[in-house]
Amino acid sequence: MDAHNARSVATQILTQVIGKRRSLSDCLVLSHLKDSRERSLAQALCYGVLRWQPRLEAILKILLRKPFKEKDYDIHALLLIGLYQHLYLRTPPHAATAATVEVTRTLKKAWATGLVNGVLRNFQRQREELLAKVDKNINAKLAHPAWIIKALQKDWPSDWQNIAEANNSHPPMSLRVNSREISRNDYLKALESLESKASALAYADNGISLEQPIDVLRLPGFNKGWVSVQDGAAQIAAQILDVPAGARVLDACAAPGGKMAHLLELYDVGTLLALDNQISRVEMLKETLERLKLLKLSAQVRCADASQPDRWWDGETFDRILLDAPCTGSGVIRRHPDIKYLRQAKDIVRLAAQQAALLTALWPLLAPGGKLLYVTCSVFAEENHLQIQKFIKTHTDAIETVLEADWGHAQQYGRQILPGENNLDGFYYACLSKTI
Numbered sequence: 001m002d003a004h005n006a007r008s009v010a011t012q013i014l015t016q017v018i019g020k021r022r023s024l025s026d027c028l029v030l031s032h033l034k035d036s037r038e039r040s041l042a043q044a045l046c047y048g049v050l051r052w053q054p055r056l057e058a059i060l061k062i063l064l065r066k067p068f069k070e071k072d073y074d075i076h077a078l079l080l081i082g083l084y085q086h087l088y089l090r091t092p093p094h095a096a097t098a099a100t101v102e103v104t105r106t107l108k109k110a111w112a113t114g115l116v117n118g119v120l121r122n123f124q125r126q127r128e129e130l131l132a133k134v135d136k137n138i139n140a141k142l143a144h145p146a147w148i149i150k151a152l153q154k155d156w157p158s159d160w161q162n163i164a165e166a167n168n169s170h171p172p173m174s175l176r177v178n179s180r181e182i183s184r185n186d187y188l189k190a191l192e193s194l195e196s197k198a199s200a201l202a203y204a205d206n207g208i209s210l211e212q213p214i215d216v217l218r219l220p221g222f223n224k225g226w227v228s229v230q231d232g233a234a235q236i237a238a239q240i241l242d243v244p245a246g247a248r249v250l251d252a253c254a255a256p257g258g259k260m261a262h263l264l265e266l267y268d269v270g271t272l273l274a275l276d277n278q279i280s281r282v283e284m285l286k287e288t289l290e291r292l293k294l295l296k297l298s299a300q301v302r303c304a305d306a307s308q309p310d311r312w313w314d315g316e317t318f319d320r321i322l323l324d325a326p327c328t329g330s331g332v333i334r335r336h337p338d339i340k341y342l343r344q345a346k347d348i349v350r351l352a353a354q355q356a357a358l359l360t361a362l363w364p365l366l367a368p369g370g371k372l373l374y375v376t377c378s379v380f381a382e383e384n385h386l387q388i389q390k391f392i393k394t395h396t397d398a399i400e401t402v403l404e405a406d407w408g409h410a411q412q413y414g415r416q417i418l419p420g421e422n423n424l425d426g427f428y429y430a431c432l433s434k435t436i
Contacts, residue, residue, distance in 0.1 A: 006038040007081060007099055008106045010045035014077040017050065017338055019070070024050060024338040049077075049084045050337035051143065051168055056083045058140035059130055063119045075112045078103055082120045086127075093124050143168055147345035148330070155381045159418055163379060166420030167333040167340075173213035176230040176258070177206045178265050178292055184208065187227060190220040202422050203407045204235035206265070209423065225292040230258040231335070233417050233424040234377075237322065238262035240403065240431060241373050246270040247319035252306035252362055255281035257288035259324055259375075264294045271298045275312070277305045307354075307361045317367035325355045327376040327383050331419055331426020352382050359391050363398065368436040371401060376428045379418060384428040385411035392432070401431040 009030065016027040028046060030039045049056065060079055068076045082100035085091045091099075097120040104112040123130065135141040139149050142164040152160035173196075177187045184206055191198040196214050201207030209232070216222050216229060237259045243249055245268045251260045254274035263272060276282050282303045289295045304312040306323075328347055329339045359374065366372050376383050389412060392398050400413050407422065408415040414430030 005103065005106060006033065006041035006045065007078075007103045009033060009038075009042045010049075010081055011074055011078045011103055011107070013042070013046050014049055014080065015074045017046075018053070018077060018080075018341060019073040021342060023342060024336070044089075045081050045084065047337055048088055049080045050341065051334075052084060052088065053080065053143065053337075053341060054145060055134060055140045055143040056080045056087075058134040058137065059083055059123065060119075062130060062133065063122055072109070072112070074107055075104070075109060075116065078107070078112075079116060079119055082116065083123060086120065086123060097121060097124070143340075145340055148340065148343075151330075151345070151348070151380055155379065156418070163419055163426070166418070166426075167337075169334055169420060171231070171334045171425070172423050173210040173229065174201060174204075174231045174235075175208040175210065175219070176204070176228045176235050176262060176265075177208060178226055178228065178261075179206055180265050181224070181226045181293070182221065187220070190226075193220075194218070201232040201235075203405075203424070204232040205239060206262075207232045207235050223291065225294075228258060228261065228288075228292065230262070231332075231425040232422070233331075233427040234258055235262060236407070236427070236429065237324070237373060237375055238266050240429060241320050241322060241371065243267040243269055243320050248316065248367075249273070249320045249322070250318045250362070250365065251275065251322045251324070252358065253324050253326065254285055254301070257285040259322060260285065260299070261288050261292050261294060263322070264289075264297050264299060265292070269298060271300065273318075274299060274301045275304045275306050276301075277303065279303050307357050309361055309365055313365060317370070318365055319367050319370045321362055321366050321370070321372040322375070323358060323362060323372060324375045325358055325383075327351055327355070327378040328380060329377055331377040331379045331417075331428070334419060335425065348380055348382050352387060355383060355387055356390065359387075363391075363395060363434075366434050368397075368434050370434050372432045372434075374414070374428075374430045374432065377425060378428060379416065379426045381411075384416060385413045385430070388413040388430045388432070397435045398432050399435060401433045403429060403431055 013027045016022045017024050030042055033039045085096035101117045104116055139146045144164050152163055177184045188198055197211040198208050201209050219227055247270055249269050249272045251274040254260045255276040260274045274285055285301045328343050333339050403415045408417040417424050417427045419426035
């Protein structure tokens with residue numbers, strides 16, 4: 001395969017993601033593309049195809065006489081790339097077709113050259129007719145699997161279409177300024193020399209939104225720990241937790257470490273224990289602390305399963321617990337479009353059970369009068385306010401601290417930010433206090 005060709009590399013990556021159900025973040029290796037424009041194109045093709053895949057697949061199904069065998073799934077992925085370029089990129093149709101056809105040669109599948117050329121030319125000829133046909137199906141039109149549309153309609157009967165459309169949008173690049181190193185106003189001034197316009201983020205006291213994404217290494221002071229990349233909705237967590245000076249804090253599912261670092265940037269904690277159950281992610285947490293110059297603060301990072309405290313807890317209660325629970329990620333699809341493909345309806349039940357187990361295991365570790373903040377990046381009720389409702393019903397010493405805020409939607413318990421609102425990701429927050 002031609003390592004310098006963005007379309008060839010994107011084909012290889014999408015074959016892994018769609019064909020073998022691997023996550024895009026695991027497969028998106030672009031370092032061997034030496035030209036930055038080729039890297040940008042390869043990334044745009046991967047994200048774009050996964051964002052619009054249900055619609056592209058519906059079109060391709062009409063254009064193909066029969067599906068490909070598993071060994072030729074790369075040609076299927078290549079055709080999705082071709083259709084995506086025709087529909088969503090500014091590449092002239094003839095150039096998009098020619099460049100896509102050329103990849104069949106780098107794949108050493110000359111037999112597919114005529115097929116790819118024919119399919120893309122047919123699409124070009126029948127474009128309006130094909131789109132009218134596939135868009136009669138709401139799942140294809142909104143480019144979401146049927147189970148996600150059904151779940152959104154059930155939980156958000158007035159907002160489901162807006163959520164789906166927001167999921168297909170390009171997310172902003174949002175930053176969190178490390179207030180121990182520099183103020184937000186001073187950092188905004190430091191950004192003035194860059195070509196990307198920057199503005200203060202609503203609801204996030206240290207947040208900044210960039211109009212155009214840029215390489216993190218070009219951000220002023222990134223290697224000095226001045227700033228991190230983090231969506232504004234995720235930055236609200238540390239603000240809500242309101243940690244008293246000298247408090248013992250547990251971040252139960254800490255990786256990749258943004259919320260953990262933000263707590264240390266904002267508060268003079270007594271001890272912060274950050275857990276994750278994967279050693280590679282624990283290393284990531286340590287690297288984050290090191291870059292942000294937070295290692296000297298009272299932070300401990302351990303590889304441990306938060307749901308089994310008998311294996312790691314020292315018996316001393318915590319004043320604050322942050323539980324950023326594993327979830328479907330249905331609120332961050334615009335950042336991770338492969339969620340549409342990798343998640344399935346049955347995952348909601350499985351993850352809700354995991355969330356309940358974590359809440360039950362961690363609650364005894366919270367000191368009387370302490371607060372537990374439950375967070376997900378999901379929009380599904382079963383993972384969010386219904387989860388908290390069940391917990392409060394079975395724990396008489398748990399009361400909700402109502403979040404009075406002008407962001408998100410008040411639920412029976414907690415608040416929900418929907419994807420795209422104020423250009424934020426979809427996040428759910430509920431704060432529980434333990435009675436004294």
